[in-house]
Amino acid sequence: MPAIFPRWTNKIPLAVGVGAPLVGAFLIFAIWYWWSPSFTDVGYRPKQPVPFSHALHAGDMGMDCRYCHNTVERAAHAAIPPSATCMNCHSQVKTDSPRLALIRTSYETGDSVPWVRVHQLPDYAYFDHRPHLAAGVGCVSCHGRIDGMDVVEMAKPMSMGWCLDCHRNPGPNLRPPSQVTNMNWAESEEAKSYDYKNDPERKRMPAPPVHCSGCHR
Amino acid sequence: MASSIKERDSLDPVRGRKLLVEGGPSFHDLTEQVCAPVESPGLAWWVAFLPSLGLLGVYGIALGWLLWEGVGVWGLNNPVDWGWAIVNFVFWVGIGHAGTLISAILFLFRQQWRTAVNRSAEAMTIFAVICALQFPTFHTGRPWLLYWTAPLPNQMEMWPNFRSPLLWDVFAVSTYFTVSLLFWYVGLVPDLATMRDRATTKIRRIAYGIFSLGWRGSTRHWQHYEKAYLLLAGLATPLVLSVHTIVSFDFAVSQLPGWHTTIFPPYFVAGAIFSGFAMVLTLLIPIRKWYGLEHIITIKHLENMAKIILLTGSLVGYAYGMEFFIAWYSGNPYESFAFVNRAFGPYAWAYWIMISCNVISPQLVWFKKIRRSPKALFVLSIFVNIGMWFERFVITVTSLHRDFLPSSWDYYSPTIWDLGMLIGSFGLFFTLFCLFLRYLPMIALAEVKAVMPEASPHFGEDH
Numbered sequence: 001m002p003a004i005f006p007r008w009t010n011k012i013p014l015a016v017g018v019g020a021p022l023v024g025a026f027l028i029f030a031i032w033y034w035w036s037p038s039f040t041d042v043g044y045r046p047k048q049p050v051p052f053s054h055a056l057h058a059g060d061m062g063m064d065c066r067y068c069h070n071t072v073e074r075a076a077h078a079a080i081p082p083s084a085t086c087m088n089c090h091s092q093v094k095t096d097s098p099r100l101a102l103i104r105t106s107y108e109t110g111d112s113v114p115w116v117r118v119h120q121l122p123d124y125a126y127f128d129h130r131p132h133l134a135a136g137v138g139c140v141s142c143h144g145r146i147d148g149m150d151v152v153e154m155a156k157p158m159s160m161g162w163c164l165d166c167h168r169n170p171g172p173n174l175r176p177p178s179q180v181t182n183m184n185w186a187e188s189e190e191a192k193s194y195d196y197k198n199d200p201e202r203k204r205m206p207a208p209p210v211h212c213s214g215c216h217r
Numbered sequence: 218m219a220s221s222i223k224e225r226d227s228l229d230p231v232r233g234r235k236l237l238v239e240g241g242p243s244f245h246d247l248t249e250q251v252c253a254p255v256e257s258p259g260l261a262w263w264v265a266f267l268p269s270l271g272l273l274g275v276y277g278i279a280l281g282w283l284l285w286e287g288v289g290v291w292g293l294n295n296p297v298d299w300g301w302a303i304v305n306f307v308f309w310v311g312i313g314h315a316g317t318l319i320s321a322i323l324f325l326f327r328q329q330w331r332t333a334v335n336r337s338a339e340a341m342t343i344f345a346v347i348c349a350l351q352f353p354t355f356h357t358g359r360p361w362l363l364y365w366t367a368p369l370p371n372q373m374e375m376w377p378n379f380r381s382p383l384l385w386d387v388f389a390v391s392t393y394f395t396v397s398l399l400f401w402y403v404g405l406v407p408d409l410a411t412m413r414d415r416a417t418t419k420i421r422r423i424a425y426g427i428f429s430l431g432w433r434g435s436t437r438h439w440q441h442y443e444k445a446y447l448l449l450a451g452l453a454t455p456l457v458l459s460v461h462t463i464v465s466f467d468f469a470v471s472q473l474p475g476w477h478t479t480i481f482p483p484y485f486v487a488g489a490i491f492s493g494f495a496m497v498l499t500l501l502i503p504i505r506k507w508y509g510l511e512h513i514i515t516i517k518h519l520e521n522m523a524k525i526i527l528l529t530g531s532l533v534g535y536a537y538g539m540e541f542f543i544a545w546y547s548g549n550p551y552e553s554f555a556f557v558n559r560a561f562g563p564y565a566w567a568y569w570i571m572i573s574c575n576v577i578s579p580q581l582v583w584f585k586k587i588r589r590s591p592k593a594l595f596v597l598s599i600f601v602n603i604g605m606w607f608e609r610f611v612i613t614v615t616s617l618h619r620d621f622l623p624s625s626w627d628y629y630s631p632t633i634w635d636l637g638m639l640i641g642s643f644g645l646f647f648t649l650f651c652l653f654l655r656y657l658p659m660i661a662l663a664e665v666k667a668v669m670p671e672a673s674p675h676f677g678e679d680h
Binding site: 004005036037038157159160161162164165 | 371372373374375413422423426
C-alpha cells in the first residue's frame with residue numbers, strides 16, 4: 001500500500017515539540033504584557049479641555065497640592081478644583097489668555113469644565129484618600145511626579161495587585177505624614193534613614209486592610 | 218445472522234463460556250459490519266440527525282436568551298437558587314459515568330463482554346460530560362468571568378477558594394473530561410487505522426490517517442497500547458468514583474437538612490452508574506437494531522447491563538431508605554421535616570415519580586423474561602432516566618424550598634427557558650452522538666476481535 005503522507009511529515013512531531021513550548025511561552029508573555037494594566041493603563045494621557053500644566057503650577061511655582069485639591073485630607077474623594085479656584089489668580093493673571101477662555105466662561109455661566117478623569121477606579125472599589133494621607137503615603141507613591149507633568153498621565157497601574165503589594169508591605173511607601181505633598185522628599189537625606197516604626201510623629205501604626213471589605217464595601 | 222437471536226446463548230468453543238459474538242462471523246465479516254454504518258450511513262442516520270440538530274437549535278436559542286437577558290429568565294427564586302441547571306448538570310455527569318465504568322472498571326475486572334459496548338459508552342460519556350459542563354458554566358450570573366475559577370496568576374493577586382466543592386467540580390469534571398477523551402482516543406487509534414486503510418476517498422484517507430497517528434499494528438505498538446490502556450483504566454477508575462463524589466459534595470458539604478448527609482458520595486456514584494447504564498441501554502437497543510449489530514451487542518450484553526442496573530438500583534433504593542431512617546433516628550426536627558416534606562409536601566409528586574422509577578422499576582429485572590427482552594429493557598431504561606432526573610430534582614429542590622426558616626419557604630416552578638436548556642442539552646448530546654455514529658466505528662473492532670474464539674491461540678485444538 002502506498003504511503004499516504006510524504007516523508008517530510010516525519011518532522012511534524014519535532015516541529016510540534018519545539019513549536020508548542022514557544023507558542024505557549026509567547027502566549028504567556030502576550031497575556032502578561034498586553035493584558036496587564038501596567039501596560040494598558042500606565043501612560044494613559046487624555047487631552048484635557050483646558051491645557052492645565054501641573055509642571056508649571058506645582059513644579060515651577062511650587063504650589064502645595066492641597067491648595068487646589070483641598071478635600072484630599074478630609075474626604076474620600078480628592079476634589080478637582082472648581083473654576084472659582086482658578087479665578088482666584090486668573091482674574092488678575094493672564095486675564096485675556098485664549099487658553100483660559102473655557103475657565104472664564106465656566107466661571108461666568110456656572111457650567112462645569114469637562115475635565116477628563118485620568119485615574120478611574122471601578123465603582124465597586126471604594127478608594128478613600130484620607131487614611132492614605134494620614135498614614136503618610138505621599139502623592140508621588142501613587143501619582144508619580146505630577147510636578148513634572150505638563151499633561152497628567154497615569155504613572156501606576158492602579159490594579160488590585162498593585163494596591164495589595166503596598167497593603168501587604170507598606171513600609172517603602174510611607175513617609176512622615178507632614179511630608180505627603182512634598183514631591184522631593186524621596187530624594188532627601190531624611191528619606192534614606194526613615195523608619196516609620198520609629199517615627200515619633202505617629203500616634204499609631206498604619207494597618208492597611210488586606211481583606212475584601214477594606215475596599216469592596 | 219443478525220436476526221437469529223437464540224433463546225439460549227451459544228457457547229464459546231475455547232472458553233466454554235457464552236459466546237460474545239453470535240452467528241460465527243469471520244474477522245473480515247466483523248470489520249465489514251462495523252464499518253458499514255460509517256461508510257454508508259443510510260437514511261436512518263439522517264432521521265436521527267436532523268431532529269437532533271433541531272434540538273440543538275433550541276439549545277442555541279435558550280442559551281442566547283439566557284446570556285442576553287440574564288439568569289433571571291429561569292424560574293429560580295431566593296430559597297431555591299439551584300434549579301434545573303444543577304439538576305441537569307448532575308444528571309448529565311451521572312450519565313457519563315457508565316461509559317467509564319464499562320471501559321475502565323469492567324476492563325480491570327477482565328469482563329470481556331464490555332468490548333462490544335465500550336466504544337459507544339465512552340462516546341456517551343464524553344458527550345454527556347460536554348452537556349454537563351454547560352450547566353455550571355451558564356448557571357453563573359456572569360459566565361464570562363468563569364476563568365476566575367482557574368488558579369492563574371493575575372493582576373488582582375487573587376486565587377480561587379480551594380475550600381469550595383464547586384471549585385473541586387471545576388477540577389473534577391475537567392479532569393474527567395480530559396481523561397475520558399484520552400482513554401477513548403487511545404482505544405480508537407487501531408480502529409482509526411482500520412478506517413484509514415479502508416478509506417476510498419482522499420479526504421477520508423488523510424483525515425483517518427492523521428488521527429490514527431501512523432498506527433501499523435506492530436507488536437511493539439500493541440505492547441505500548443495495552444500498557445497505556447491499562448494505565449488509563451487504572452486512572453479512570455478512581456476518577457469515576459471521585460468525580461461523582463465531588464459532585465455530591467456540592468450538596469453534602471452544605472448545612473442544609475436533606476443535603477448534609479454523609480451517605481451522598483457512594484449513593485450518588487451508585488445513582489450515576491444506575492442512570493448511566495440506563496442511558497447506554499436507551500442508546501444501544503435502537504442502534505443495534507437499526508445497524509443490524511444484534512449479533513455483536515447480544516441479548517447477553519443487554520442482560521449483563523440490566524443486572525448492573527438492578528444492583529445499582531437496589532443500592533439507590535437502600536440509600537433512599539437509609540436517608541429516611543437517619544432522618545428519624547437523628548431526632549433532628551429539621552432533618553425529619555425535610556424528609557416528611559419530600560414524601561408528603563408540595564413536591565410529593567416528584568418524590569413518588571422518583572421512587573416508582575428508581576426503586577420499583579429496576580426490580581423487574583429479577584425476571585429473566587424482562588431482562589432478556591430488548592423492548593422491555595428499552596422502556597425500563599427510559600423510566601430509569603426519568604427517575605434519576607427526578608432524584609436530582611428532589612434532592613436539589615425539596616431541600617431548598619423549605620429549610621430552617623419558614624419565612625423563606627417558597628415554591629419553585631421552572632420557566633420555558635429552563636425547559637429549553639434541558640431539551641436543548643439533549644439536542645447537543647444527540648447531535649454529537651449522531652456525528653460519532655457517522656464518522657467513527659461505534660464498536661471497538663480490535664477489542665471485539667480479540668475476544669472472539671478465533672483469537673485464542675488454542676482455537677481449533679481438540680483438548
